[in-house]
Amino acid sequence: MHPRRGRVVIFLALMLLWLVPTSAEAKEVSVNLVWKFSQSGWLEIQIDGGIYQLRQGLSKGANPDKSENSMLAPGSRLQLGWGGWAPIWRLNDGEFQFAPPSLDLLGEGSFSVKTPEGTKVAYRGNLHCEWNAGAWQLTNRLEAEDYLKGVVPIEMSNAWAKDGLEALKAQSVAARTYLVKRTVGGKAITDSPDTDQAYLGKNVEGTASLAVDATAFEILEDAHTKQPLDALYSSHDGGYTEDAKNVWGQTDWHFRSKPDPFSLGVGGAAGSWHYILSAPALGEAFSLGPIRKIDLAKYPSGRVYKVKLEAWDGKTKEVTGKTFVQAFYPFGQPIQEEAFLGSLFEVNHYETEPGVWVKPGLRLSDPLPWAVLPGPRLGKIWSSKEILAFNQPYGVFVFHGMGWGHGVGMSQWGAYHMAQLGYSYKDILAFYYENTTLGKTPR
DSSP states (O other): OOHHHHHHHHHHHHHHHHHSOOOOOOSEEEEEOOSSOSSBSOEEEEEEEEEEEEEEOOOTTOOGGGSOEEEEOTTOEEEEEEETTEEEEEETTOOOEEOOSEEEEEEEEEEEEEOTTSOEEEEESEEEEEEETTEEEEEEEEEHHHHHHTTHHHHSOGGGHHHHHHHHHHHHHHHHHHHHHHTGGGOOEEOOTTTSOOOOGGGGOSTTHHHHHHTTTEEEEETTTOOBOOOOEESBOTTBOOOHHHHHSOOOTTOOOOBOGGGTTOSGGGTSEEEEEEHHHHHHTTTOSSEEEEEEEEOTTSBEEEEEEEETTSOEEEEEHHHHHHTTOOTTSOOOSSSOOOSBEEEEEEOOOTTOOOOTTOOTTSOSSOOOOSSSSSOEEEETTEEEOSOOTTOEEEEEEOOBSOOOSEEHHHHHHHHHTTOOHHHHHHHHSOSEEEEEOOO
């Protein structure tokens, strides 16, 4: 066979293998509990319901037949800690003893995990505890449908079931599809909203479970290959979805940048926000002097992908839109109007005259120019919440933004609005995920 013809045949064979649909798998899922229990030296685990078997010493490659087992009834407590840089444990207020490399709670029911600081989360399924790098690392293994009941209410809200059940159904399908895609081959997923889907176990279960049950085993598949897609979503797209290529550098025909009228006028602080910075504070964030001018480069959606800063001393710096947002994003803080939530924004520079300063508690709905009050020039504004009154002649930059998150795929607030308007979950999924069809995972 001619070498070139041979390469073509091999290429076509590989393409055919890629196009052949594979059965989706998500019957059970392993969830690394890193959101609330990432670096836990001390933990208490209580059996809330069902009967569990405690197995000791099941580290990777260990022989299960040689492990020590105990039966734990509801109310039983297992305490995990450390002493002298070695793990220790005890059962039901017994004597502390050195712990084996790992401990497993195996059974059907529910249990709670609690830290000395008061964090407490209840889970279904099984629990694997392993001492690693000076902390206990936890993995919850449970049925995929039970996992989703701990995801959907926190990714959206149980309260949305009253007038937005179809949005919760759409979220259930999207979350299940995301799960299937990310756990191919038995891979674990985390419970962290920063890296995967938010998951808080039995703690958040409620009326949203109706949506999970109503769409049981349904996932989104590519219309041609029948493969599950990476069903991305964000809280609020600001009225315009984003092209996947503009966020992750790879084209995906399921995610096209387009206007989203359903996300306009809803979402509160997630839909419309503002943030105020003094010129010196803005410059300091990027190792520059007080900023005189900002130029924004944007995608067709209006999202900023490049920011050019020019200081009063003539020095300039260019940063990506992502880097700019991350400098002011309120990680780990409640979402509010006075926050920097995304890259879909405009900016205005306001200069002041001698004798003018910003009134603490000012809202941007107040008329401009701002109130003239006796005192020094504009106070130095570090953020929308902190105003220090001393001479500051460089003015302020006010950022007006829309949306919260990357904007690719489904806008959760837009989906909720669609449900309120009478659209079905299938309508919602079709609007936000193009070139797709509904499929099923194995039961």
